[in-house]
Amino acid sequence: MVNLILIIALPLLAAFLIPLFNYINKKLPSIVVFLTTAINLLIIILNYNQIILEPVIIELGNWQAPFAINIYVGTLELISITVISIISLIIAFYNLNHSNFSSESKFHTLYSIIIAGIYGIVMTGDIFNLFVFIEITTVAAYGLTTFNKDKGYEAAIKYIIIGSISSVFLLMAIGFTYSAVGSLNMAVIAAASNLIDPGLVRIISLLFFVGIAFEAGILPLSIWVPDVHSIAPSAVSSTLSGLVFLAGITALIKIFFNLFADPSLYVFLMIIGAISLIIGELIAYQQDDIKRMLAYSSIAQMSLVLTIISVGTKYAISGGLFQLFNHAILKTLLFLTAGLMIKYAGSRNISDLGGIAKRIPLIAVGFSVGSLGILGVPFFNGFVSKIMIVNGSLNAGEYILTFLVLFATVIEMAYYLKVIQTIFFGKISINPHKIVKSYVPIIVLITVVFLLGIYPELITKPLNQATGELLSRSDYISNVLGGM
């Protein structure tokens, strides 16, 4: 039983040692990062069975909760970190020698830091620690965005402006909470949330929402997403789109279901999510730049997840969470293949990507598998989650919401199919550039997609357990505060 804190500590350690490794050998940083992510996955696998039985709580420095920062890994966090570790491993493998920046040590340092930050957001049990890790993640993201020389700075500046405003709000929320409750530990706040003045609770929850939703992909707070995700290198885009959004939504869920479980707020979340979903899909259709289109699609998917989860019933929450994990896997596949296609064709525009599927068949098939997964074709993983979402919202009687979700899917179909048709059946109009073809990440991701499509119980069984834990706050509180 390896201490789970290593999952966060190892990438941080690797990040700060990379300049030293870089001095020894230029290739060493990428290998170090790859090894770190592999060790993380190993640690998680070793601890998996134990965490399924009972949530693991680790107190830092051996101080008891609520005096110390604690790490809480329940079933939901377990599934999240499993997915994060697999995907970060695949992206680290891709970074070994396929990325444009594989030889820059600064890239690997920042990548390592952002991975540590993501794990931290998911696993933490303390709200100020959450703030710290969100800041770590965002600052690393600011840095990673600027690797693209022509437009990276502009996108990063917009990101910084919005990020700073959001952290101000987040800090205000934490300040209010601390002054009202007297502790920063999530379980203590959850236990005491009934005693706080209801008006204050609403103010705090609004500030928390604004502070975290910018990291979670909800319009209009995530208006920086299209710029940043399209400008960043494809490995970074997949991390941001897949993993950071996953962490952000997980944090939002923990706050709105564990900390301040106020059902009257869920209506607001539903409406915000629905509006963001429709606007995101409609704007995505307009795009000609393929990575921008994928970025808008990420925003729309995250809003979809938020909307469904805020319905609040067991079926809806498990459907939304499954969609979240599927999206992480699929978006990584999409961004990696899109990045390779852009490098091959030398252009980001969809209209220039005509007919390249004949030259780079596996990459084109990878893109298609990713899009078909998001659209929900049977035997892909997206089908099961989409059916669960429809089931969940109809179960709760939300007919308009179901109609909006399905309408958004039809629009999604419109723009993804445009790309698939162009790359498979269009006319070749570009001079191909030489690229290093990377097959292993694509094949691994396709296998995972089909595996989850045919055996969804790999995730749905733990997910049911996670949903149960999420909906019963008292278990969470008693688990953490045990002896008190």
Added chain:
Amino acid sequence: MSLFYYTFIPIVIAFIAYFLNKKIKLSLAILNSVVFAYLFYQISRLYNQWNIPHETISYYMFDREIQLIFQLTPLSWLFIFMTTGAGLLIAIFTIKSQQEYVLRSSFHLNFAILIGSILGVVLAGDFLTLFIFWEIMTWSSFFLISSGKKKAAQKASYRYIILSTIGAYLMVTALFIIYNQIHTFGYNQVAAHLSGLPITESIILIIMLAIPFIIKAGVFPFHVWVNGAHSNAPKEFSPFLSGLMLKVGIYGVILLLYFVPLYNILKESVNYRGLPIFNYILAIFGGITVITGTILAIRQEDVKRLVAFSSISQMGYIIMALAISTPLGFTGGLLHLMNHMIFKTTIFLSIAAVIYRTKTTKMSEMGGLIFKMPVTFTAYLIAIIALAGIPPTNGFISKWVIYQALIDKGYIFLSVAAFFGSIGSFMYVFKPLSTIFLGQLKPEHENIKEVPFLMQLPMFVLMALILLFGILPGLQMNLINQISQLLNIQPVGFTLYSITGAFGKWNSLVIFSLFVGGFLLAFIIFISAKKSKQVGLMDTYTSGEYMDDPEAYHYAYQYFRPFDRVFDSFAARSLTVIYDTFAQNIVKLGNLFRKSIVTGNGQTYAFYMVLFIVILAFAGWII
């Protein structure tokens, strides 16, 4: 062999063969044909084994084990027999014709997946299995249509899949509303539950369940996708599209109305002239489809579009016959379903053969091919005789039964539509015959030969079937009566060569012998007359005048102009425009959002955040 394997063998073989095809050319097409032949053989052995138990596969979803059920009934047997039969014939045909094709291996891959998924749709025993395979079928046919050579193929397949998916999502919504109440998907349980609901709710759910099938069948007002899909699909896929894909929609309608059976629920609702209102409206739409398809078909210059519209109008016949819910109507609808598949496939295969040789689809650019491609001509001729409904072909019998059914119940509009469709159909099928095969040969087509034997073989088989079923309709009636018994519809009396209609019996043996006798008589007179002199074609045509450009005298363009002029204003108002405008408005809305929200200006974004908080605060979050 387990029913489940029928669905998965084509799909698995398709993937294996796709990778094999990279090494050995032609292996994919041949492998496809072999697999389909094997499946066809196995399915024909399944005839009369209606007592095979259901098979279930457990799938873990929604917190419980869901059973996916597969079952075999006479109705599904009919469809899987037709599917594998048609698939086999087309696979044999495409061994030769796909050789010069772009993405040829993806054609066979998708075709095999399509066949597998249609088998899955038809063998499904519960709605979830039906939906899963329905989606796979839509997607594989989307990729098949997209691989057509024409540029318009992309737009056509786009329209097809978006329309299909809207229908499928309506069905899935209705399905899950029902599932949340009874927690199962089986046909009988759903029907039992629906009959317990208040009548308006169950009618709305039934309509939502039925819409994807009606869209797939190409009935007015959803016929807009058929035209584009047919004319732009690869020429080998069009026969299948017409012959079978439209029929799967009809299968769904039969399934819902009679098998589930929702007809009993509909009977409780408002009745108009003896029919539930849903059926009556469906029948009227069928009639309108017949008329629209016929009028639009007569105007076409492109032969594939012409046959596409003809398919639409024939589907209208079948829907009309099924919707009126009488034993004769049901029998007529199913007979026409089977017969239409046979003769439409023949027409499409012969046209595909012509396109294969001449590389064009515009009828005005062809002509005089009767001597160059005699087998193709014969196949086409017999097929259009069947389509027009002339004895002794099978098309006559199915049309006769449908007329009997309509007249028997006294539906004037529908009978008029049916007769109009019949007469019109003869007009539009004669047009390709005259413009492609008769008339003057174009100079560039001097060296055209007949198509290879592998492509002629399916045509021979189908020609034989047309005549066989025309003479011995009892072969088909046997199966149809079994289906009628399954669905609790009164069977229609028949023997091997006669059918009992509402106003008398049709004895095909007598009629066939009369035809043969007449034919023999004419042949004897022809043989015993003086030998005729061989004259050049243009000499008789121009009465000996000299001309140097025979092809200018080929009457092909705007063949039926006087008739078309009558309906010009009608054809100008196209339903497609309505759909397109609706889609464009949605796109414009998105454009509006993009221009107003995404300004690219960092300060505006910061302002959005504060505005967001203020709006939410005053909307009720805080206040």
